[in-house]
Amino acid sequence: MSDIALKCDGVTVSYGALNAIDDVSHSFAQGRIYGLIGPNGAGKTTLLNVLAGRQMRHRGSIHCFGADITRTPPHERAHLGIGRSFQITKIFAEMTVLDNLRIAAQIKHSRFQPFWIAPRYERRLAGDIDAMLELTGLSARRDDIAGTLSYGLQRALELGITLMPDPRILLLDEPLAGVGQHEIASSTRLIKAVSAGRTVLLIEHNMDAIMSLSEEIVVMSNGRVIAVGAPEQIRNDATVRSVYLGEEES
Amino acid sequence: MNASRFDLWLGLPLAAIALLLPFTGPSDFMLNLATLVMIWAVFAIGFDFVFGLLGMVSFGHASFLGLGGYALALATQMWGLPFCAGVSLAIVAGALCAWLFSFFALRVSGIFFALVTLALSQLLYILADSKLRAWTGGADGLPGVARPGLGGIDFFDSTLFYWYVLAVFALVMAAVVVLRRSPFGRVIAGIRQNETRAEQLGFDVHRYKQITFIVSGGISGLAGALLASLLMYVNPQMLHWTTSGDVIIMTLLGGAGTLWGPVIGVLAFEVLKEWLSGWTQYWYGILGLIFILATLFFPKGIVGELQERYGQWRDKAARRDGRIS
Amino acid sequence: MSTLIIGLSLGMLLFLLASGLTLIFGMLGVINFAHGALYMLGAYIAFDIGRHTGSFVAGLIGATVLVALAGALIERLALRPLYDRPHFYQLILTFGVILVISEVVKVVWGLGYQESTMPPALAGTVDMFGSTIPVYRLFVIGFGALVSGGLFLLIEKSTFGMLVRAASSDGEMVRLLGLPVASVRMAVFALGSGLAGLAGAIAAPLFPIELGMATNTIIDCFIVVILGGLGNIRGAVAASLLIGLVRAIGYSYMPSWVDILTFSLLIATLLTRPQGLFFRATRSA
Numbered sequence: 044m045s046d047i048a049l050k051c052d053g054v055t056v057s058y059g060a061l062n063a064i065d066d067v068s069h070s071f072a073q074g075r076i077y078g079l080i081g082p083n084g085a086g087k088t089t090l091l092n093v094l095a096g097r098q099m100r101h102r103g104s105i106h107c108f109g110a111d112i113t114r115t116p117p118h119e120r121a122h123l124g125i126g127r128s129f130q131i132t133k134i135f136a137e138m139t140v141l142d143n144l145r146i147a148a149q150i151k152h153s154r155f156q157p158f159w160i161a162p163r164y165e166r167r168l169a170g171d172i173d174a175m176l177e178l179t180g181l182s183a184r185r186d187d188i189a190g191t192l193s194y195g196l197q198r199a200l201e202l203g204i205t206l207m208p209d210p211r212i213l214l215l216d217e218p219l220a221g222v223g224q225h226e227i228a229s230s231t232r233l234i235k236a237v238s239a240g241r242t243v244l245l246i247e248h249n250m251d252a253i254m255s256l257s258e259e260i261v262v263m264s265n266g267r268v269i270a271v272g273a274p275e276q277i278r279n280d281a282t283v284r285s286v287y288l289g290e291e292e293s
Numbered sequence: 294m295n296a297s298r299f300d301l302w303l304g305l306p307l308a309a310i311a312l313l314l315p316f317t318g319p320s321d322f323m324l325n326l327a328t329l330v331m332i333w334a335v336f337a338i339g340f341d342f343v344f345g346l347l348g349m350v351s352f353g354h355a356s357f358l359g360l361g362g363y364a365l366a367l368a369t370q371m372w373g374l375p376f377c378a379g380v381s382l383a384i385v386a387g388a389l390c391a392w393l394f395s396f397f398a399l400r401v402s403g404i405f406f407a408l409v410t411l412a413l414s415q416l417l418y419i420l421a422d423s424k425l426r427a428w429t430g431g432a433d434g435l436p437g438v439a440r441p442g443l444g445g446i447d448f449f450d451s452t453l454f455y456w457y458v459l460a461v462f463a464l465v466m467a468a469v470v471v472l473r474r475s476p477f478g479r480v481i482a483g484i485r486q487n488e489t490r491a492e493q494l495g496f497d498v499h500r501y502k503q504i505t506f507i508v509s510g511g512i513s514g515l516a517g518a519l520l521a522s523l524l525m526y527v528n529p530q531m532l533h534w535t536t537s538g539d540v541i542i543m544t545l546l547g548g549a550g551t552l553w554g555p556v557i558g559v560l561a562f563e564v565l566k567e568w569l570s571g572w573t574q575y576w577y578g579i580l581g582l583i584f585i586l587a588t589l590f591f592p593k594g595i596v597g598e599l600q601e602r603y604g605q606w607r608d609k610a611a612r613r614d615g616r617i618s
Numbered sequence: 619m620s621t622l623i624i625g626l627s628l629g630m631l632l633f634l635l636a637s638g639l640t641l642i643f644g645m646l647g648v649i650n651f652a653h654g655a656l657y658m659l660g661a662y663i664a665f666d667i668g669r670h671t672g673s674f675v676a677g678l679i680g681a682t683v684l685v686a687l688a689g690a691l692i693e694r695l696a697l698r699p700l701y702d703r704p705h706f707y708q709l710i711l712t713f714g715v716i717l718v719i720s721e722v723v724k725v726v727w728g729l730g731y732q733e734s735t736m737p738p739a740l741a742g743t744v745d746m747f748g749s750t751i752p753v754y755r756l757f758v759i760g761f762g763a764l765v766s767g768g769l770f771l772l773i774e775k776s777t778f779g780m781l782v783r784a785a786s787s788d789g790e791m792v793r794l795l796g797l798p799v800a801s802v803r804m805a806v807f808a809l810g811s812g813l814a815g816l817a818g819a820i821a822a823p824l825f826p827i828e829l830g831m832a833t834n835t836i837i838d839c840f841i842v843v844i845l846g847g848l849g850n851i852r853g854a855v856a857a858s859l860l861i862g863l864v865r866a867i868g869y870s871y872m873p874s875w876v877d878i879l880t881f882s883l884l885i886a887t888l889l890t891r892p893q894g895l896f897f898r899a900t901r902s903a
Contacts, residue, residue, distance in 0.1 A: 161475065575725060
């Protein structure tokens with residue numbers, strides 16, 4: 044069973060009488076890229092929150108590489124290799140780009156953070172930081188305050204921070220949301236590149252992007268998984284067309 | 294880099310004044326005032342660890358200050374320990390109390406954090422005032438708290454005690470500079486700016502907050518010991534929640550989260566107080582009014598505003614020189 | 619029996635006091651640290667009006683109206699510019715307001731204690747259920763019940779109440795509908811402050827009037843408001859009566875433990891039921 048990266052069993056999240064997620068059971072195989080689609084309110088982000096540990100009040104169980112993580116807090120899940128990016132950018136807005144990535148590098152290198160000025164420790168981080176600046180195309184902006192970057196660059200930084208600890212599982216919540224039209228192609232390439240060798244759960248409303256990135260599509264509606272399959276298969280599925288694609292065309 | 298040069302420019306004249314003051318033939322009153330400012334500044338710096346660095350409003354810091362004071366008083370008077378041991382005990386007492394508080398207070402956030410810390414510290418105040426009277430002297434307090442003794446130097450002399458406090462203050466300042474620039478300090482700043490992100494990266498946010506709270510409590514305990522030593526007296530008023538209110542005012546006035554903000558805030562508060570009380574007995578109310586106006590119009594505090602101006606000025610200068618496109 | 623009456627009257631007084639605080643929090647999201655100071659101001663004003671006119675009722679009305687005006691002024695000048703800032707700014711600002719109000723009181727009435735006299739009509743005692751009970755205590759209970767009833771009607775049945783509830787749940791929406799959010803907020807703050815003033819006027823004949831009221835009373839308010847659930851008026855009624863009775867009983871059997879027990883209960887509540895003792899959670903999952 045070790046080729047299963049993430050597995051949820053009977054996961055249900057309710058807000059009062061409403062079930063945001065309704066009895067979802069699904070296994071995500073290691074090294075595959077999953078696209079999570081569905082209309083607004085289908086429960087996609089809630090599912091990512093459950094997997095990342097942000098939403099702990101749910102029924103059912105979660106396993107990560109065979110270990111039960113149902114009660115594991117978010118920071119421990121991060122150490123198990125779960126990385127998460129957010130739909131609403133979550134970066135350290137008052138710090139420089141460099142410091143944003145530096146904090147992320149710190150958690151990769153040590154669980155203990157020195158109380159003193161530690162030049163040797165900082166030097167050990169430098170290689171990883173430079174590589175990530177390169178990958179995300181932020182090298183020229185390394186000394187800019189993160190909050191002053193353009194939206195597209197903030198999304199790139201968000202991805203960079205998420206990738207820094209080298210997670211085995213990537214939960215990406217609408218990485219292309221708000222990215223300018225001319226940057227979509229390059230952002231898609233970046234996501235493709237960093238997905239290699241990782242298990243990826245991707246929420247995205249840009250249909251072209253998600254169909255080209257994903258190896259398998261999971262369709263959600265009203266908190267349930269209603270269809271699973273390869274992108275072409277999903278495109279031609281009548282149920283999916285009626286609840287989702289149909290809705291989008293109307 | 295920008296901020297640290299600003300801190301240096303601000304710190305140098307302050308250091309010069311602090312070092313030269315004893316040689317200008319000041320009155321005992323002047324020296325005691327300066328000593329008081331430095332002690333309260335230590336308290337405000339400790340408080341700002343939680344307020345400025347973590348962004349949490351604690352109304353419980355009076356407890357750490359007061360416990361520090363009582364720890365020194367009890368250690369030197371009841372148990373006959375030397376002054377240094379008493380001060381160490383005060384730091385431990387403040388830290389320990391913060392550790393205990395953290396189990397309750399860190400389970401909640403925002404306004405509830407303020408209310409839980411307020412409730413806990415009032416509970417301690419009531420205990421000190423009533424149940425623990427045998428130890429605390431009740432409302433009368435404990436007079437005759439010790440001054441440091443070091444190889445026969447007479448620290449009852451205002452000048453010598455001033456030097457002692459200045460040395461402690463400088464040590465605390467140095468420790469704060471180091472901690473703020475350390476990898477640990479960076480994580481703390483990150484937690485304030487985006488807690489969710491820090492947690493999702495894998496930082497045990499609760500643990501970091503707890504450690505910061507404990508360090509803050511320890512520094513406050515140290516301040517409490519020094520204050521008790523300066524006044525040669527402790528009473529439960531040090532534990533009262535309004536003491537926490539005072540330190541919030543001072544820190545916000547100077548600029549929360551900045552290096553020199555708490556220090557400048559205390560200095561401004563004490564100087565204003567001396568100056569106002571010279572011409573009106575209603576100084577506390579006027580101070581309250583000044584504080585309200587400052588909160589409304591200069592929410593970043595004196596140092597925060599200055600730092601922003603300095604930043605703008607530097608940007609403009611840099612642009613003029615064509616260094617930034 | 620008299621313990622019960624004392625407890626109930628204490629509870630009603632606490633409710634008058636805390637209802638304003640919880641109202642302001644519920645509607646504006648502001649914790650008003652100066653609530654105790656407004657209560658103190660009410661007591662001083664009622665005392666002074668009573669001394670000059672000899673009328674208890676005039677004191678009651680005067681204190682309520684003047685303190686409500688003071689509240690409106692505070693909201694307009696100090697709080698309105700702060701709603702968009704982090705919550706702690708409001709919390710801290712109202713701490714500054716305490717200092718100012720205390721100083722005003724010091725200027726006008728001096729540092730010493732003031733003793734207000736009982737209105738003659740209510741000064742006597744009656745024999746009920748085999749014990750002697752001061753009439754004023756009964757008056758406090760009756761008056762408190764009246765005011766809390768009026769408050770419920772105002773909030774849950776009147777147009778004003780509806781507007782207030784709408785503004786508190788979605789201020790932006792209400793503003794878009796062209797309704798005066800700013801005025802509603804000011805009115806709520808004035809109403810809450812007025813209640814504090816009224817409580818001060820009612821309390822004036824019972825306790826010595828002094829400056830410590832500002833900082834001590836607010837703690838009592840917090841206890842009630844937290845136990846009852848922040849912003850929950852029904853909870854505040856229950857919590858006030860509970861605390862009133864606990865105090866009355868406690869003071870006659872184990873006086874030195876009352877405060878300690880109250881605070882322990884408070885802390886326990888904050889930790890286990892931050893929404894208040896009487897909050898019925900709609901459980902999810």
